[in-house]
Amino acid sequence: MNRTALITGASRGIGRGIALALAPLGHDLLINYARNEAAARQTAADCLAAARAAGREIRVECHRADIARADERAALVSFARSAFGQLDLLVNNAGIAPSVRADLLEATEDSFDHLIATNLKGPCFLTQQVARWMIESQERLAREDASRSSRKIIFISSISAYTASVNRGDYCVSKAGVAMLVKLFAARLATHGIGVYEVRPGIIATDMTGPVKDKYDRLIADGLTPIRRWGTPEDVGRAVAAIAQDLLPFSTGEVINVDGGFHLRTL
Numbered sequence: 727m728n729r730t731a732l733i734t735g736a737s738r739g740i741g742r743g744i745a746l747a748l749a750p751l752g753h754d755l756l757i758n759y760a761r762n763e764a765a766a767r768q769t770a771a772d773c774l775a776a777a778r779a780a781g782r783e784i785r786v787e788c789h790r791a792d793i794a795r796a797d798e799r800a801a802l803v804s805f806a807r808s809a810f811g812q813l814d815l816l817v818n819n820a821g822i823a824p825s826v827r828a829d830l831l832e833a834t835e836d837s838f839d840h841l842i843a844t845n846l847k848g849p850c851f852l853t854q855q856v857a858r859w860m861i862e863s864q865e866r867l868a869r870e871d872a873s874r875s876s877r878k879i880i881f882i883s884s885i886s887a888y889t890a891s892v893n894r895g896d897y898c899v900s901k902a903g904v905a906m907l908v909k910l911f912a913a914r915l916a917t918h919g920i921g922v923y924e925v926r927p928g929i930i931a932t933d934m935t936g937p938v939k940d941k942y943d944r945l946i947a948d949g950l951t952p953i954r955r956w957g958t959p960e961d962v963g964r965a966v967a968a969i970a971q972d973l974l975p976f977s978t979g980e981v982i983n984v985d986g987g988f989h990l991r992t993l
C-alpha cells in the first residue's frame with residue numbers, strides 16, 4: 727500500500743515542488759489549493775506522470791480549502807480521511823506574503839491578522855486535527871504494517887523566522903511563530919511515533935518572490951548567499967523527500983535550512 731501525503735498550497739511554487747518530489751517515491755497525494763484549480767489539476771497530472779516515469783502507480787486528489795478558515799480545514803481533513811483512510815505525512819506549506827510591503831510604522835492590523843490566520847493559526851489547528859487522527863489510527867496501522875507506524879509532519883517556515891525585515895514584520899512574526907509550533911508539536915508527538923520537522927527555505931524562485939526578483943538578483947550576485955543562486959521549489963522538495971523516506975529517524979524538532987547558506991555568519 728502506498729504512503730499518503732497531504733500538502734497544503736501545492737498548486738504552485740514550493741508546494742508543487744514538494745508534490746513532484748514525493749510522487750516518484752510512490753506517495754498518494756492530496757493537493758490542497760486556495761483558488762487556482764487549474765494549477766492544482768496541472769500539478770496533479772504532472773505528479774501522475776512523474777510517478778509513472780519512476781515505475782510507480784499513485785493516486786492524486788485535489789481539494790480546495792482556505793487553511794485560514796476552520797470550516798474549510800475541517801472539510802479538508804474529512805476529505806483526506808474519506809479519500810485515503812489514513813495519513814503518513816502532512817506538509818504545512820501554504821502561506822502568503824503581505825499584499826503590501828509596509829514599513830513597521832505604517833503596517834496595518836488587517837494585514838497582521840490575515841498573515842497570522844493563514845501562516846500560523848491555520849497550520850497550527852490543521853496540525854492539531856491531523857495529529858489527533860494520526861494518533862487514533864496508530865495502533866491499527868502498527869498492527870497492519872509496522873513500516874508505516876512512523877508518521878511525519880513538516881512545516882515550511884522561512885529564513886524570516888529569524889531575519890528582521892522591517893517592511894514585512896507581520897510575515898516575520900508569523901514565521902517565527904511557525905518555528906515555535908515545530909518545537910511544540912515535536913515535543914508533544916514524539917511518543918506517538920510522529921516526527922515533526924521545520925524546513926526553512928531561503929530565497930526561492932516562485933510567484934511569491936516574482937515582484938522582488940530584480941532586488942534579489944542583485945543581492946545574490948553581491949554575495950548575500952554563499953551559494954550564489956536562487957533556490958528552486960525542487961531544492962525544497964528534495965529536503966522534504968529526505969524526511970519522507972525516513973532518512974532522519976532519530977531526529978525530531980529539527981530545522982533543515984534550504985537557503986544556500988544564508989544562515990551562516992561570515993567574517
Ligand code: NAP
Pocket residue numbers: 734735736737738739740741758759760761762763765791792793794819820821822823844882883884885926927928929930931932933934935
Ligand atoms: P506561492 O508561489 O505564492 O504559492 C502559494 C501556494 O499556497 C499556492 O498553492 C496557493 O494556492 C496556496 N495558498 C495561498 N493561500 C492559501 C490558503 N489560505 N489556503 C490554502 N492554500 C493557500 O508561494 P511559495 O513561494 O511557493 O511559498 C510556499 C511557502 O513557502 C509559504 O509558506 C512561504 O511563506 C514559504 N516560503 C517561501 C519562500 C520563497 O522565497 N518563495 C521562502 C521561504 C519560505 P493558489 O494557487 O490556489 O493560490
